[in-house]
Amino acid sequence: xxxxxxxxxxxxxxxxxxxxxxxxxxxxxxxxxxxxxxxxxxxxxxxxxxxxxxxxxxxxxxxxxxxxxxxxxxxxxxxxxxxxxxxxxxxxxxxxxxxxxxxxxxxxxxxxxxxxxxxxxxxxxxxxxxxxxxxxxxxxxxxxxxxxxxxxxxxxxxxxxxxxxxxxxxxxxxxxxxxxxxxxxxxxxxxxxxxxxxxxxxxxxxxxxxxxxxxxxxxxxxxxxxxxxxxxxxxxxxxxxxxxxxxxxxxxxxxxxxxxxxxxxxxxxxxxxxxxxxxxxxxxxxxxxxxxxxxxxxxxxxxxxxxxxxxxxxxxxxxxxxxxxxxxxxxxxxxxxxxxxxxxxxxxxxxxxxxxxxxxxxxxxxxxxxxxxxxxxxxxxxxxxxxxxxxxxxxxxxxxxxxx
Numbered sequence: 106x107x108x109x110x111x112x113x114x115x116x117x118x119x120x121x122x123x124x125x126x127x128x129x130x131x132x133x134x135x136x137x138x139x140x141x142x143x144x145x146x147x148x149x150x151x152x153x154x155x156x157x158x159x160x161x162x163x164x165x166x167x168x169x170x171x172x173x174x175x176x177x178x179x180x181x182x183x184x185x186x187x188x189x190x191x192x193x194x195x196x197x198x199x200x201x202x203x204x205x206x207x208x209x210x211x212x213x214x215x216x217x218x219x220x221x222x223x224x225x226x227x228x229x230x231x232x233x234x235x236x237x238x239x240x241x242x243x244x245x246x247x248x249x250x251x252x253x254x255x256x257x258x259x260x261x262x263x264x265x266x267x268x269x270x271x272x273x274x275x276x277x278x279x280x281x282x283x284x285x286x287x288x289x290x291x292x293x294x295x296x297x298x299x300x301x302x303x304x305x306x307x308x309x310x311x312x313x314x315x316x317x318x319x320x321x322x323x324x325x326x327x328x329x330x331x332x333x334x335x336x337x338x339x340x341x342x343x344x345x346x347x348x349x350x351x352x353x354x355x356x357x358x359x360x361x362x363x364x365x366x367x368x369x370x371x372x373x374x375x376x377x378x379x380x381x382x383x384x385x386x387x388x389x390x391x392x393x394x395x396x397x398x399x400x401x402x403x404x405x406x407x408x409x410x411x412x413x414x415x416x417x418x419x420x421x422x423x424x425x426x427x428x429x430x431x432x433x434x435x436x437x438x439x440x441x442x443x444x445x446x447x448x449x450x451x452x453x454x455x456x457x458x459x460x461x462x463x464x465x466x467x468x469x470x471x472x473x474x475x476x477x478x479x480x481x482x483x484x485x486x487x488x489x490x491x492x493x494x495x496x497x498x499x500x501x502x503x504x505x506x507x508x509x
Contacts, residue, residue, distance in 0.1 A: 120289030128317035129189035475503035
C-alpha cells in the first residue's frame with residue numbers, strides 16, 4: 106500500500122510538471138503572437154527573443170491570467186522554478202516585477218531535454234496522433250460496470266504503436282507504455298494497475314489540447330486528497346493566517362493548534378505524546394490524530410512572531426543581517442512540527458519543541474527560501490505547506506535566519 110501511494114504521489118508530481126510545461130509553452134506562443142517576445146538591446150548588447158518582466162506582469166493582469174501583480178509574479182516564478190524561463194544572464198534566481206530581461210529556455214536552446222522531458226514530449230505527440238486518427242482507439246468503453254471516455258485496452262495501444270512504427274516490438278511498446286504511466290501521462294482507468302499488454306483499460310491523464318489558466322498552476326500541485334480533514338481557524342481567508350489540519354474532528358471544544366509567539370508561551374499537553382503545532386501533518390491514512398490540549402483554551406492565528414515585515418529584496422541585499430542555513434527534517438508519525446505563515450517570503454511562525462523540526466534546527470522567524478530544492482520565496486504559506494505534505498518524509502529546507 107505504501108509503495109502504491111508513493112508511486113501515485115510521484116505520478117501526480119510528474120503530471121503537474123507536465124501541466125506546467127504545457128502552460129509555459131502555450132504562454133510562450135501567445136507572447137510571440139503578441140510581440141512581447143522580441144530582440145531587445147541593453148547596455149550596448151542585443152538579447153534575442155526576450156521579454157521585459159514588468160511588461161509581462163502588465164500583460165498577465167490585463168489578460169486576466171492573474172488577479173493582481175503579486176500573483177502574476179508567483180506564476181512566473183513557478184515557471185522559473187520548473188526551468189521554463191530564466192534571466193537572460195542567469196544572474197537572478199527570482200523573477201522581479203521590474204525592467205529586467207528574461208527569456209523562455211525554448212527560445213535560446215537551454216531547455217533541459219532530459220529523459221523525463223523526452224518521454225513527456227513523446228506522449229504529447231502520441232496523444233495528438235491518436236486524437237486526430239479517424240479510427241482512433243480512444244473510445245467510450247466499460248470496465249466493471251463503469252464507462253470511461255476516451256479509454257483504450259493496453260494491448261490495443263501496443264498494436265497501434267507497432268502499426269505506426271512507434272515501437273519495433275511488443276516488448277519495446279510495453280516499455281514505452283510503462284514509461285508513459287510512470288511519467289503520469291497515462292493511467293489505469295481506476296488507478297489500480299500498472300500497464301500490461303492485456304484488456305485492462307487505460308486513459309491519458311493529461312488533455313494536451315486544453316487551454317491552461319496560468320493561475321491554476323499555483324493550486325494544481327497541492328490539492329489535498331484527505332478525507333475528514335478540517336481547517337481550524339477563524340481567519341481562513343487572511344493572507345497571513347496560519348492553519349492546522351486535523352485527521353479527525355476533536356472530541357471536545359479544544360483546538361490542536363497551539364497559539365504561540367515564543368516557546369515560553371507554549372501550553373503543556375496532558376497526553377504523554379508530543380502535541381504538534383504542525384500545519385504540515387503527514388497525511389497517510391494510518392497515522393494517529395493530533396493530540397489535544399488541556400482544558401486551557403487557545404486561540405488560532407496568534408500575532409506574528411516577526412518584529413517587522415521583510416521583503417525578499419531586503420533579505421538578499423548585500424550585507425543583509427541574515428544567515429543562510431540548510432536544514433534536513435525527517436518527519437515522524439505526527440508530522441514535522443512547524444507552522445509557516447505569510448507570503449513573499451514565508452516564515453516560521455511556530456515550532457513544537459519536541460518535534461523533528463526543532464531537532465533539525467528549525468526556529469521561529471526563519472524565512473523559508475527553498476523546499477526540497479524548489480524556490481518558494483514568492484509562494485504563499487498554503488502552497489509551501491502543500492509542497493511539504495506531498496513530498497517525501499525527509500524535507501530539506503533552505504532558510505534565512507535573521508541575526509539577533
